[in-house]
Amino acid sequence: MIQLKNISKTFYSKNKEVEALKDVSLEVKKGEIYGVIGYSGAGKSTLIRCVNLLEKPSSGDVYVNGQKMNSLSPAKLREARKKIGMIFQGFNLLQTATVYENIAIPLKLTGVSKDEIAKRVDKYLEVVGLQDKKESYPSQLSGGQKQRVAIARALSHEPEVLLSDEATSALDPETTESILALLLKINKEFGITILLITHEMHVIQKVCDHVAVMENGEIIEQGTVMELYSDPKKETTKKFVNSLFPHDIPEAGLNVMKQQGPIVTLTFVGESAGRPSLSMVSKKFDVHTNILSGNIIQLKTQPYGRLVAHIQGEKAETDKVMEYLREEGVRVDEVNIDEL
Numbered sequence: 505m506i507q508l509k510n511i512s513k514t515f516y517s518k519n520k521e522v523e524a525l526k527d528v529s530l531e532v533k534k535g536e537i538y539g540v541i542g543y544s545g546a547g548k549s550t551l552i553r554c555v556n557l558l559e560k561p562s563s564g565d566v567y568v569n570g571q572k573m574n575s576l577s578p579a580k581l582r583e584a585r586k587k588i589g590m591i592f593q594g595f596n597l598l599q600t601a602t603v604y605e606n607i608a609i610p611l612k613l614t615g616v617s618k619d620e621i622a623k624r625v626d627k628y629l630e631v632v633g634l635q636d637k638k639e640s641y642p643s644q645l646s647g648g649q650k651q652r653v654a655i656a657r658a659l660s661h662e663p664e665v666l667l668s669d670e671a672t673s674a675l676d677p678e679t680t681e682s683i684l685a686l687l688l689k690i691n692k693e694f695g696i697t698i699l700l701i702t703h704e705m706h707v708i709q710k711v712c713d714h715v716a717v718m719e720n721g722e723i724i725e726q727g728t729v730m731e732l733y734s735d736p737k738k739e740t741t742k743k744f745v746n747s748l749f750p751h752d753i754p755e756a757g758l759n760v761m762k763q764q765g766p767i768v769t770l771t772f773v774g775e776s777a778g779r780p781s782l783s784m785v786s787k788k789f790d791v792h793t794n795i796l797s798g799n800i801i802q803l804k805t806q807p808y809g810r811l812v813a814h815i816q817g818e819k820a821e822t823d824k825v826m827e828y829l830r831e832e833g834v835r836v837d838e839v840n841i842d843e844l
């Protein structure tokens with residue numbers, strides 16, 4: 505549905521050059537939710553803005569639904585953009601217009617008839633659960649409600665693709681949940697393909713099928729959400745995954761433990777998440793195990809769990825434990841203290 509092929513983007517300002525995107529390629533399939541995560545300045549906004557050509561790539565090609573966006577005439581590009589909705593962190597609503605007008609005005613500008621406008625405003629306000637706020641002004645709405653209006657406005661153009669630029673970053677955790685649930689609903693009900701950018705792993709975990717990690721203008725790792733969570737390769741990806749499993753064990757304590765046996769992360773995916781593999785270890789082998797932190801989280805498709813444990817015992821015995829756990833389908837990684 506969306507293909508970015510070898511996209512580079514360089515900004516020139518005064519006597520400075522910033523390479524915001526360096527040879528970035530990605531493909532978002534029809535009907536999926538694709539997340540791009542990265543720290544501030546990684547190039548995420550520039551990347552998502554290249555999809556609808558709000559930002560023109562310095563080189564490379566952008567395809568949306570088979571159309572090469574970067575070689576369309578201005579008129580054709582305007583047509584193509586109608587099929588690409590976008591929502592933003594700051595909502596971008598007209599403050600002096602009512603909710604109704606915020607949705608109706610852009611429709612009017614694209615030549616939709618008055619009757620059709622009335623129908624669509626009603627339909628999409630119902631989808632986002634704000635039928636009773638038609639005559640309200642943005643200043644009378646909460647952040648979550650403002651984002652719902654922005655989503656209704658995007659949907660009212662009946663797009664095939666929705667671009668989400670940090671849409672939940674300004675919202676509290678509970679409101680974030682409700683907006684993510686709404687994104688899942690519109691993806692499912694209307695089959696809209698969603699490309700979103702975020703700096704929060706939680707957002708990726710809840711709604712995405714695929715994820716790409718960006719750093720310094722490059723995609724450093726990409727795959728299904730499960731692949732990246734269970735086998736992160738790059739340091740930055742590991743940091744993002746670790747952010748979901750905070751611990752508060754002091755470093756001095758960890759150093760003492762390390763001298764008495766390895767500290768390991770145990771990753772449980774799907775079926776293995778339900779097995780009591782670790783509790784069997786102390787019975788079968790001459791070791792003591794101590795769980796330092798752990799959590800099971802629900803990814804979009806299946807549970808994913810991770811424990812950090814200390815295995816205390818002689819090396820020969822702790823090696824056997826790790827082998828046993830691996831045979832049980834648990835991923836075992838010995839970790840250094842600075843990786844926790």
Ligand SMILES: Nc1ncnc2c1ncn2[C@@H]1O[C@H](COP(=O)(O)OP(=O)(O)OP(=O)(O)O)[C@@H](O)[C@H]1O
Pocket residue numbers: 515516517522523524542543544545546547548549550551703
């Ligand atoms: N119009 C511009 N002119 C000059 N430099 C820019 C422009 N837009 C972005 N940049 C630079 O490009 C790099 C990538 O910025 P971008 O906004 O895409 O990153 P980001 O990952 O979205 O970060 P954030 O989450 O903070 O928005 C940064 O170094 C930024 O300063």
